[in-house]
Amino acid sequence: MSETPxxxxxxxxxxxxxxxxxxxxxxxxxxxxxxxLGFGLACVLGYFFPHVAARGGVIRSEYxxxxxxxxxxxxxxxxQLGPEKLKEHAANWRLHIVVQGISLVLxxxxxxxxVRIVIAAGGVSSGNVDASILVGMVVVSCIPTTIASNVxxxxxxGGDEAAAIIEVVIGxxxxxxxxxxxxxxxxPSGGEFDSLRPAKADTLGPMYANVMQQLGLSVLVxxxxxxxxxxxxxxxxxxxxxTFYLAQFCSVLLMLVAWSTFSGAxxxxxxxxLPKASVIFNVFLNIAxxxxxxxxxxxxxxxxxxxxxxxxxxIAESRLGxxxxxxxxxxxxxxxxxxxxxxxxCFCGAAKTTSVGIPLAxxxxxxxxxxxxxxxxxxxxxxxxxxxxxxxxxxxFFKWWLHRDEKGTSDAESNSSREQSHTTDxxxxxxxDQGNRVESPVELIxxxxxxEKHAS
Numbered sequence: 470m471s472e473t474p475x476x477x478x479x480x481x482x483x484x485x486x487x488x489x490x491x492x493x494x495x496x497x498x499x500x501x502x503x504x505x506l507g508f509g510l511a512c513v514l515g516y517f518f519p520h521v522a523a524r525g526g527v528i529r530s531e532y533x534x535x536x537x538x539x540x541x542x543x544x545x546x547x548x549q550l551g552p553e554k555l556k557e558h559a560a561n562w563r564l565h566i567v568v569q570g571i572s573l574v575l576x577x578x579x580x581x582x583x584v585r586i587v588i589a590a591g592g593v594s595s596g597n598v599d600a601s602i603l604v605g606m607v608v609v610s611c612i613p614t615t616i617a618s619n620v621x622x623x624x625x626x627g628g629d630e631a632a633a634i635i636e637v638v639i640g641x642x643x644x645x646x647x648x649x650x651x652x653x654x655x656x657p658s659g660g661e662f663d664s665l666r667p668a669k670a671d672t673l674g675p676m677y678a679n680v681m682q683q684l685g686l687s688v689l690v691x692x693x694x695x696x697x698x699x700x701x702x703x704x705x706x707x708x709x710x711x712t713f714y715l716a717q718f719c720s721v722l723l724m725l726v727a728w729s730t731f732s733g734a735x736x737x738x739x740x741x742x743l744p745k746a747s748v749i750f751n752v753f754l755n756i757a758x759x760x761x762x763x764x765x766x767x768x769x770x771x772x773x774x775x776x777x778x779x780x781x782x783x784i785a786e787s788r789l790g791x792x793x794x795x796x797x798x799x800x801x802x803x804x805x806x807x808x809x810x811x812x813x814x815c816f817c818g819a820a821k822t823t824s825v826g827i828p829l830a831x832x833x834x835x836x837x838x839x840x841x842x843x844x845x846x847x848x849x850x851x852x853x854x855x856x857x858x859x860x861x862x863x864x865x866f867f868k869w870w871l872h873r874d875e876k877g878t879s880d881a882e883s884n885s886s887r888e889q890s891h892t893t894d895x896x897x898x899x900x901x902d903q904g905n906r907v908e909s910p911v912e913l914i915x916x917x918x919x920x921e922k923h924a925s
Contacts, residue, residue, distance in 0.1 A: 547695020613644025
């Protein structure tokens with residue numbers, strides 16, 4: 470009878486221990502994926518309370534988040550990065566050509582092909598896909614890379630955030646001026662698209678001024694101030710970054726940017742008013758396109774070794790290549806970028822920004838009604854929202870990819886050192902045994918018997 474309470478206590482302890490283990494696993498999952506869960510929370514808040522963080526809402530996110538929040542991100546990045554790193558990437562012409570070529574040339578061409586396929590398949594004529602969605606898809610493909618999320622994602626994945634910052638600045642300066650002309654050139658014509666032609670280019674002046682103002686106040690000025698502090702008081706800056714976890718705080722600020730983007734998407738009402746087939750089509754196509762564009766960035770920045778040897782052997786290292794000037798030969802040589810740069814290319818090349826896309830659509834189609842403008846803006850909002858979600862999973866992959874070789878190298882080194890240690894110990898033991906060994910009586914008897922056997 471006395472064993473029964475002990476048995477009950479043991480069962481109770483097991484249940485408590487199991488509950489604690491489950492709680493630890495749940496907390497560990499939440500802690501390791503808190504940014505993804507934060508984006509989910511931002512989506513929920515944006516859906517139920519869009520008037521809070523949308524443009525012109527309660528917190529005036531067009532100033533508090535799109536200026537204040539992004540400015541803090543680049544101020545912190547300015548304190549973290551060494552100026553020599555920024556100078557190095559500012560002169561990296563190969564990096565600029567790859568990122569901006571993918572973002573402003575290759576992606577618009579691929580998008581045009583997809584749009585033409587949808588039109589040829591009867592998606593618009595059948596009414597399954599609204600023409601304004603396809604126009605918005607063209608707008609998405611032609612706008613430059615996003616300002617904040619790609620820098621934060623690059624750093625979270627362990628990539629080269631200095632390269633990401635340089636590409637953000639170049640992309641938004643060049644892309645803001647180039648995007649309208651790309652849109653004019655790539656827009657479909659005929660049928661339903663004739664009523665969706667944009668206004669003339671002379672209406673874009675205020676949009677250019679707005680983009681340059683935001684780029685200066687929320688990116689360049691905070692970055693320079695952060696760099697100045699790093700130069701003048703480096704010890705205090707290092708203490709501040711470490712004490713207040715400012716690197717992690719950038720991810721919190723990115724959640725605020727996502728909250729503002731979600732709120733803007735739900736506030737327009739276009740998501741619920743447009744045909745559901747059009748919205749669903751755009752949602753799934755955006756995910757597929759972002760994964761495709763990221764894969765293209767990866768393969769261009771880090772081509773397979775067999776392709777590198779094949780192309781270089783027939784071009785730069787061929788007999789014809791030997792007659793080319795050294796500058797041309799270097800430009801035509803295919804090289805693999807360092808892994809940290811590959812991560813930056815993937816996050817910058819495939820991403821797009823609402824900071825240019827939304828005001829650009831409003832300016833270029835200002836002669837149309839508000840619902841049509843909102844419908845054209847829907848693909849911009851959806852793509853920028855979905856890219857943040859998908860990119861968070863890419864940060865996990867790239868973090869594993871970056872540390873995979875390091876782990877393999879460290880394991881090989883530890884195995885090698887362990888083998889050397891065993892070999893050394895074995896040799897020492899052999900020498901020691903040979904020098905100090907005392908044979909046992911049994912061994913002497915066996916040796917004597919063996920000798921007699923051979924003698925006979």
